[in-house]
Amino acid sequence: MISDASPTPPCDDPEEQALPLDLKGLKCPLPVIRTRKRLAALGPGALVLVETTDPLAVIDIPHFCNEDGHHLERQTATDRGHSFLIRKGTAI
Template sequence: MSSRTLDLCGLKCPLPVLRTRKALATLLPGDRLVVVSTDLMSAIDIPNLVRETGDTLVRHDTSETRQTFLIEKQ
């Protein structure tokens, strides 16, 4: 199992979800991806992507300036 961080701060919709999809495609089952984004739409788009791909959203943290997602590849 490996872990990777994807810093998408400053990117606007749809780039965060597109880059997250591309990164998830390179992972093996059990690998984890940490996605950091400043785009408010990521709060909707990333969880929807994870449901669509069948992966697991382990955690979603929100602060005033950014959102952090921990995704586990299934």
């Protein structure tokens, strides 16, 4: 059967494809530990949107990404904390 419907174009907003990870209320080192665990269960290139309220996350999450070979796509201040859009690296 031939379909006239055109294929759906890929989504331009990577946040829509990201898996949410709500870490609000957790203090250091738990946001990094939980982020590491979530990324370990995913394939290379997967996106995770991490939300935190820990003020140290602005230091810890970027450092974790750099050390473990992940790409921090975006870091944003929110009303109560920060959000981090992380793409899992291929070497992990």
